[in-house]
Amino acid sequence: MLLTRRADFSASHVCAQPGLSAEQNREIYGAAANPSGHGHNYVLEVTLEGEADPATGMVYDLKKLKDVIQQTVIDPMDHRFLNHEVPPFDRIVPTTENVAAEIWRRLESHFQSGPARLNNIRLYETEDLYVDYCGTAVEAVP
């Protein structure tokens, strides 16, 4: 059974590679490369997989899940400038893809043992653009 919890955070970022010119960064990232940054209301969906415990009827304690998301993702990222305040985005570009992978890394260790496993995370940068990541190496493109 899959269980999904939603959380949101607001953060700013700038997408640019330090080794590239302003023109090159604009070509790759568009307005997201504007040097002073900009922000989004990110929406995060965390999906766990497990079986409902016969006694409690629960796959996972929702309050505990909420606390894990809050402590590992929301508290450090909410109302922050990712590039300046949230490692590793001082070194890697905080695209939605990289932010999703970082969130997966932060959450994964909390679900290594116990009743449920981390199944997927979905990160909406806007209503019209989102990333799904389930931690595995992506299949080779044919």
Add this chain to the structure above:
Amino acid sequence: MRVTRRYRFAASHRLHSAAFSEEQNRELYGKCSNPYGHGHDYVLEVAAVGPVNDATGQVVHVPTLDRLVSEAVLRDFDHRYLNLDIGEFQDKVPTSENIIRVIEDRLAARWRDAFPGDGPRLEGIRLRETKRNVFELRA
């Protein structure tokens, strides 16, 4: 990793097949076969899958995807009567099942030009006709 982008188009259609009688059409398609057609605000989701490029941090260059979807689909479909204005529906009923197939064909035909080499793969598309009716197709 999968990146999904959402698009919108407004279009009208009529579900009616010359292969059936008026009564059969009415029975099969209900009010969707009313003679002058009707419209929806369609929502189209396009999912691309691939590895995150180490340098750019991206799976897909979104402006390129936007241009592809715009040129292959939205430019033709938006604010049109599908039955009359879209070639594929001259001889095919524009049910959402048929629309999603046509959209997939159109995207697939141009995908490799837009994303050559080891670029992302078209994983699938989702078409929302109304908030109650959603159709999915894996490419």
